[in-house]
Amino acid sequence: MKNLYDLVVIGSGPGGYVSAIRASQLGLRTAIIEKYQELGGTCLNVGCIPSKSLLDSSKYFSLAKNNYSSHGIFFEKLFFDFKKMMDRKNEVVKNINNGVKYLMKKNKIDVYQGIGSFKTKNILFLKDIKSLKEKKEIQFQYCIISTGSKPSCFPHLNFHLENRILSSTEALHLKEIPKKLIIIGGGIIGLELGSIFNRLGSKIIILEPMEKIISNMDDSLSHEMQKILEKSSIQIETSLSVSNIFKENHEQISVFAKYHNGKEVKFIGDYCLLSIGRIPYTKNLELENIKIQKNKKGFIHVNDDLQTSVKNIYAIGDVIGGKMLAHKAEEEGLYVVEHIVGKKPNKLNYDLIPSIIYTYPEVASVGRSENEIKKDKIEYNIGIFPMKILARARTSGCTDGFLKMISHKKTDEILGVHIIGDHASDMIMEASIAMEFRSSSEDIYRICHPHPTLSESFKEAALLNFENRSIHM
Template identity: 30%
Template sequence: MNFDLVILGAGSGGYEAGLYAYRRGMRVAFVEISPQTVGGSCLNRGCIPSKYMRHGAYLLEKLRKGENYGILLKGLELNPHKLAEGRDRVVSTIRENFKKFAEKLGIQIFYGKGVLKDTNTVSVEGKEIKANYILLATGSSCTSLGNLKPDGKKIFDTDSIWSLREFPRRMLIIGGGAVGVEFAYIYRMYGVDVILVELMDRLLPYPSIPEESSRYLARKLKRLGVDVRLKTSVLSYSDEGVLRVNLSDGSTVDVDCILLGVGRKPNTEGIGLEDVGIERDGRGFVKVNEHCQTSVENIYACGDITSPLMLAHKAMYEGKVAVSHMLGDTEWARDESLMPKVIYSAYEVASVGLTEDQAEEEGYDYHVGIVSFMSNPKAMDDGEDEGFVRLIVDRATGRILGCHILGPHAGELLHQVMHLMKAGIDVKFLASAVFSHPSLSESVVQSAMEVYYGPMTWIKRG
C-alpha cells in the first residue's frame, strides 16, 4: 500500500493536515489507535467535552442573574447523568462525522499503533504502509504527581475524569493552570465544594498571561465559592473512606476525589523515532524547524509532540505548515509568538503576543491601551461588564506587540487583533476602524484609540 502521505494520529493536527493534503491533491492515509480515539485528546478527552460542561456552568451563572431580566425561577434540578449524556453525544457525533467524512473522501484509516520501520514505512498491526512523506501527530498524555496516581475511582486526571458520572460533594483540584481553573469553575457552578491549589504565587502562572488577568480570575473564582490556595502543594494523603489530604499550608482537607491538572507529556516513546534517526530534546519533544520538518527530511511533526504549547489549533496550523512544505511552499511557517491562547473559566482569558513584562524585557518602548468592559453598553446589557481589553503597542512604529482580553467572549474578540498583528498592520488602522454599536468589539477599537490618541478611560486595577 503506497501513499503520498501517511499521518500517525488522527487527532486535531493529524486530521486537519490530512484534509488539507487531500485538498492539495495528495493521496493520504491515517494511522490511529482505535475507532474510539479518532479526533484525539481534544475531541475525546479534552477541549470539546470540557467546553460542553463549561457552557453548562456558564448557563448556570447566567440563570443566577435571571431576576435582573424578569426571569424568576421556581426551582432548579441538576442532573449529572443528563450532563454526561449530552456531552458524550456531542463527542460521539463529531467523532463519527470525522470517520464518515474521511470515508466519503476515500481517505483510509488504519487502526492500531503505528511504528516507523524506516523513513518511508509505517507498520501497523502487521501491515506495512509505504509513503513519500510521514507526518507524526501522536499527541500527548497526562502526567502524574508523585504517588498520586489516577485510579479512575477517587483520583482522576483529565484523561479519566470523564468516567465520573456523579457530582462529588467535595473535590480537590491540583494545579491552577488552564485545566485546573476550567474544572474549578465547572464543578463549582454545578454545586461542588472545590479546593484549588497552585504551587506558584498566582493562577495561570504563564509568562504569556498578564498577572492582572490572574488576579481578576482568582478574585471571581473566590467570589463564586472556590477555595483558592496559592503557594500550596500536597504533602501526603490517605484514604479513610474519604481522601484525607495534608497540604503545605499546614491544613488537612477531606475530599471525595482529586483531579490532577499538572500537565502533559508528548507521546514520542515506542513509535520508532530512534530507529530512523529522528531527534528529540531532553523533554521528549520532537525537534522540528520552522516548516515542522524533523531531522529526517521527509518526516514531519505537528502538535503536542513539537513543544510544551499544547493547543489543538497550534496542531492544526502546524499540520498545514508541514503539508505545504512537502508540496514546495515555504511561505507557511510555525510561529508560536502569534499563537492565540484562550482559557475558559469563570472568565474567558485570551492572550496573543507579548505581555508588558515581556515587552520590557525585550527592550521595547511601548504604549498600553486599556479599556474596561464596565463602560461597554453591550456588556452591561448582557450582565457581563467585568474585564478588560489590554493592547500593547511599540511606541516607535505603532506595531501591535500583544493583546490580552479578559471577559465576555474574549476568545472570539482576540482574533480581531491577532490577524492585524500577523499582517503587520499598525494600531492607527485599528483606531480608525468602524465596529457596530452596541458590541463588545467596540472595546477593541477603544483600546487602540487609547494608544493612538491618548488615554481617556480607566480600568479598576486588580
C-alpha cells in the same frame, strides 16, 4: 503486501486529521493511523470538546440560578440532571466523531485502527492495540507524527476514578458531583474543570505552585481572574508545593503541601484532580529504530520546517512541545503538507497563537505580555478599557473584565492584547489579525466598530494607547 502511500499520518487529533485532509486535497495518496476506536484525538474525545460542552451546560444552570431573575425570569423549582448533562456531552462528541469520519471518506483517506511503529524510515508496522502483534506493513514516502500528549502525573500515583485521583480524562467521566474537589494546578485545565463543578455545587480548592494562577499569561489577567473566581467561592492557594497525596478511606483524599515560607498544610476532599501539565506521547512508535531525536523532556526534536532528524518524517502538535493547543497543531499540519508539495507556505508565527480559557467570563490572550516587553526593555503604551462601561456588557449582564492593549511607544505597533470578558474567545481574532498585519493602535481606532458590541473595547483601548484618552471613560 505493502500499502504504498505518499503520506501517512500517525494520530487523528486536530493536527493529524487536518493534515490528512489537506494532503488529499493536494493530490497525495494519504492514510491515517489511529489507535483508538474513534477519530479526533484527545481534543475531541477527552479534552476541548467535552469540556466545552460541560462548561456551557453548567454556565446556563449558573446563570439561571444567579442571574436570570434580574431579567425578570423566574423558576419555581430549578434543578439540574447531571446524567443528562453527561449524555449531552457524549452526544456532542459522537456527532463530531461522525463528522470527522465523513471527512475521511469524502477525501478518500484510508483509516487504519492500530498502533503505528517504525520499521524503517519508509515502512511502518501496523500493530494490534492490545496484543501489539503486527497486522501489516504500510509503506510511505512521507510521514507526519501527530500523537499528541497525555496528562502528567506524580511518579508514585496513577489516575483512576475509583481511587479518586483524576486527570482531565477521568474528571470528564465522573458519575457524581464531587462534594469537595482539590485541584492541583491553576492553569487552563484546572480553571475550566474547577468552574464546571463549582457551578454545580462542588467546593473547589485550587493549589498552584507558582505565585499566581495562569502564570503563562499577562499578570493583569491572573489577578483579575483570581478575583472573579474567589467571588464565586473558589478557594485559591498559591506558592505551595504538594508533597504527598493518598487515599484516607473509600471516600476521602488527603493532599499534603508546604508553602514556600515553610508552613505545612493538609487539604481533604473526596476527589483530587491533577492538572500539572502534559507530556509528549511517543509510546510504541519505536523511534529508536530510525534514530529520531528527542530532547530531555521527551519531545520530538524538529527544525524550522517541522522535519525530524529523519528528513522525510515530520512531527507536529503537542508531541514537539510549545503551546499545547489544537489550533497550533492544525496550523503546523497545514504548513507541513504544503511544504511537502512545494507550495512554500509562510511559517507559523508562534508569537501570535491565541490562548483561551473558557471560564465565565472568558480569558483570551495573543502576543506578548507586559512582563515580557519589560524584560526586553521596550518602551510601551498601555490602554486598559473596563467591560462594565460598554453598553453591550450592561445589556447582557456580564460586566466583569477588561481589554488591555499594549503597543510600542515609538512605532505604535500593537505588541499584545489581553482580554477578560464575555465572548473573549471570539473577540481575540481582531487582535490576531491586526497583529499579523503589524497594525498600530491608531489603525484600530480609525476603524468603525459597530454599536452596541463588545468589540468597541478594542477601539476604546486603542485610543487610550495612542492618545491617552477614551470617548466613554
